[in-house]
Amino acid sequence: MDDVTRIPVGGERPYDVLVGRNLLDPPPRLLPGADRVAVLHAPPLKELAETLGERVRAVGVDPLLVEVPDAEAGKRIEVAAECWERLGAAGFTRTDAVVGVGGGAVTDLAGFVAACWLRGVRWVPVATSLLGMVDAAVGGKTGVNTAAGKNLVGAFHPPAGVICDLATLDSLPAADLAAGLAEVVKCGFIADPVILDLIEGDPAAATDPTSPVARELIERAIRVKAEVVSGDLRESGVREVLNYGHTLAHAIEKVEGYRWRHGHAVAVGLVYAGALARLAGRLDAATAERHRAAVAALGLPTSYPADAWPDLLAAMRVDKKARGSRLRFVVLDGLARPAILEGPDDELLRAAYREIAS
16 A cells, blocks of 8 residues: 545544555455445446455455446436345345445445435445546535436435545546546636646646646645535535536536536536636636636537537526526636626526537
């Protein structure tokens, strides 16, 4: 196990996010007292899940490997129900636990399965994607998608700890690595501008998982999220700023049938949020344009088809930040100064979209 960074997440149930390389050899002891551990994993990570199962068996814990569909196909209530059936058949009790091995979709599912089983058992996300490390695995938000939209069914259920083994990123496809950086860029705009400086200064290093720059970006993004969620677990206040760029992003994902990478949708959503804030008189033009430049430097998309606007607007009206018929957007009043734009006029929304339409 290489040098480990521990990033604390506070609140009513504190835990640590562990960042380093080769953290699974052996895995940290985050689940004392568990007799059984269900290891949820997607098919591409079967070998890693089996290795983890062997290592927990070596310390006297019985692993139950549960394969689930990959990516967003696994974030369905039907898949969660199948997992609960497996837990029931194996006799899982309140002292047992769930581990999710994979990207954000798998850890979201694993956390939701754990939150509902016996009204809440311990769980640990082992994030194997950049997106999972800096976003989905941290903060205790769990859930599944429905036909009505993304993440509309879920629970707040903090994990016992989070494992971010940077070695798992070495084999991650370049497109997935870049997509995960969209969430890192978001953290730069809402809280830590040094992130933007690092990316703009050396985009190639930012996309190299073995570089010191990439590790610093990951740790900085996790610290941003840890600080926010420590004071607001249930998204009743300041945590809402973590949805910067996500209102349009979630709409794009729904319109695409969840075939787009989340990070690609977030990248477009960030450019849109910058344009919206500028047109609303909330943000200077240079910072708004910096959104487009930052995501473009990483090879991420900055636009979406013009004729998709009616469907996108309809999808945004079901966004979980909406209040009744009033849309709410996280915007910037300046760099690292997030705020809320509530009930914007439809023409303002349409004008901002024209600026990113292709």
